[in-house]
Amino acid sequence: MREVFHQSLEDVQARLVEISELVTVAIDKATRAFGSSDVSLAEEVIDADLVIDQKTVELDELAIEILARQQPVARDLRIVVSALRVSASLERMGDIAEHIAQLTRMRFPERAVPKGLKSTFSKMGQLDVEAARLLTELLRTIDLTITDRIRDLDDKIDDLHVSVFEKVLSDSWEGEASATVDATLASRYHERFADHAVSIGKKMIYLATGDWASHGEAFEAAQAANA
């Protein structure tokens, strides 16, 4: 019985890793499509989001079945509850990749990236992809020091997000209203994507410590333990 249970938990973890890998592919393709106005690549992302949604539904069903049949307690219970939460965030990250792809498709054959912001969005895209890769590694290894690296990436993305608004609101901005709308939405999507990665990191810290309320201290403790 215990063996069956631990196989189930390993199955949950393997599925989270798999979904995180799909999200990484999605954000990689979406940000490249956005940068190069590649509408067929954008459509791949839009189609593939259905797969991510389906896989998160299946994972949730498995998690609920485990709760019902195996009645886990203590750390095992936390693993299953955390999996439900992580799956919701991954599903949302997939949605955001799809939104970036939709912006690309909506503007095609025009370029979706506003003039003067191509290199900024290129950097934001690369950082989002890197955050997704680290997230997959975090879910695979449960090495909490990775949450620190994800937070660093998120800080960099936040700075770029601020720089987009500075650019758009500066006197030198010559973009039309549509370029301003696109810059605003695209920047928000890129920024939110990384926020979800940070949020999953916090959930993994909860998993290791059992304490929702003191993420900050738990984080420091985890860092100290790994130092």
Added chain:
Amino acid sequence: MREVFHQSLEDVQARLVEISELVTVAIDKATRAFGSSDVSLAEEVIDADLVIDQKTVELDELAIEILARQQPVARDLRIVVSALRVSASLERMGDIAEHIAQLTRMRFPERAVPKGLKSTFSKMGQLDVEAARLLTELLRTIDLTITDRIRDLDDKIDDLHVSVFEKVLSDSWEGEASATVDATLASRYHERFADHAVSIGKKMIYLATGDWASHGEAFEAAQAANA
């Protein structure tokens, strides 16, 4: 033991209703503050979001404790899992009300509502408040026909969201880049707020039917049952 358990479930429900009421107050104040550039009202919303966050954390802890101690199965298990999901959406709705309040504060003493869009945002705000009120009623009564009314409101908000972009992208739009940014972000926030209400409605349908995958059919079935 069963009696203790059902008291716990009633406690969970009462807390969800309470948080939904706080979210209703938040979106009401935030949208009024946005419309009238009332920075002190905006600050009330920003401060009060900490309370919403704290109450969702406490609710989550209670739900996890119930899972650990009472080991619910079948419908009782679904209630607890749904509560965790609903709480995450309510927390997010509170964040969105806070974002609208932050836009108001950021522009103060200037007006945050872009010229020419005052009545549109006033309508969106009223519809969001109405959606939040219906959501509270749904959580209190578990009357699934309310999900239908929430979806209708969401459709109206989506139409207004589209109309904001039509306005901003029309030849008659004379707003500066900052007005375009504000219109884009504010419209997105108003639209997302109602999306979460719809999403909670779907979770309540799951609760009644146990089927994540076929929300659509479940919804029709629930409607037929209530007809």
